Amino acid sequence: MKILMVFDFDHTVVDDNSDTWVIRCLPSQTLPDSVRKSYRKGRWTEFMGRVMKHIGEQEVGADSVRAVMETIPYTAGMTDLLRFISENKPRVDCIVVSDSNSLFIDWILQAKGLRDAVDRVFTNPAQFNERGHMEVSGHHQHDCQRCPVNMCKKEVLEQYLSKQSGGGVQYRRVVYVGDGGNDLCPALCLRAQDVVMPRAGFSLEKLLAAEEGVLARVSVWSSGADVLQELQSSLQA
Structure with missing residues (x-):
């Protein structure tokens, strides 16, 4: 057995926390208040969906996100x-x-x-959509x-x-x-x-x-x- x-x-x-480590891929390495303050208790994954949408909107591509995650x-x-x-x-x-x-x-x-x-x-589960934004679901x-x-x-x-x-x-x-x-x-x-x-x-x-x-x-x-x-x-x- x-x-x-x-x-x-x-x-x-x-x-470390991989979900907060990813913020290092942003040029500013910080989240805007509109995203940062949107977290609700027990709904972290929904929050991370908004984080990754913001990262995609800053034109940070999959290769850049991966390169940062590999340094944790x-x-x-x-x-x-x-x-x-x-x-x-x-x-x-x-x-x-x-x-x-x-x-x-x-x-x-x-x-x-x-x-x-x-x-x-x-x-x-996570994947990149057709816009190049990473999506995370529960x-x-x-x-x-x-x-x-x-x-x-x-x-x-x-x-x-x-x-x-x-x-x-x-x-x-x-x-x-x-x-x-x-x-x-x-x-x-x-x-x-x-x-x-x-x-x-x-x-x-x-x-x-x-x-x-x-x-x-x-x-x-x-x-x-x-x-x-x-x-x-x-x-x-």
């Missing part, structure tokens, strides 16, 4: 961790569940030659009251595990690696033999400390080396 590694992306695989820094130790996963695919499956978008994640992983480490990416609809309107990571993870089980793939351990508030919900569906890894000093660590419904073992991480050690221990168990 395999180990399943589940990663958030922003402030986890990469050491990886979190310390994450490239080594993902390479280890690539080298151990017979024993390890790996998915990304992120509130970023499909283009950003693919570009960033491909820039380091790491896309093959990840079996599936579950995120908000990943799915759901009824969860904890999560942003465009994605419940718990539902994504449960559906993935169910599909894998239906195909005969069982995981003896799931290791969930994240940092933010939207990573709490999927942590609640983990089993006692699983591990949830919140990043030290980020909101998920505090939320888990206050949450009584988590069955999984909690293991705090500061770098990809900590996650790699946990994965290696799981493979040896």
Whole structure:
């Protein structure tokens, strides 16, 4: 039976927020107030649609956007961790569940030659339209009251595990690696033999400390080396 590694992306695989990093492709590297102040709580993906529309209207093309996204820094130790996963695919499956978008994640992983480490990416679909503007849409609809309107990571993870089980793939351990508030919900569906890894000093660590419904073992991480050690221990168990 395999180990399943589940990663958030922003402030986890990469050491920044990809959705705010993209603003660096603008000549001014700032958003006008009309866009910046249009955000509404729980509707970040809709906001990012307006951000990318503005970027397109400034005649910043796809190549320029991609070039900027490829400069986002990886979190310390994450490239080594993902390479280890690539080298151990017979024993390890790996998915990304992120509130970023499909283009950003693919570009960033491909820039380091790491896309093959990840079996599936579950995120908000993105594409360039006929005007050259990048469009972002929500990943799915759901009824969860904890999560942003465009994605419940718990539902994504449960559906993935169910599909894998239906195909005969069982995981003896799931290791969930994240940092933010939207990573709490999927942590609640983990089993006692699983591990949830919140990043030290980020909101998920505090939320888990206050949450009584988590069955999984909690293991705090500061770098990809900590996650790699946990994965290696799981493979040896």
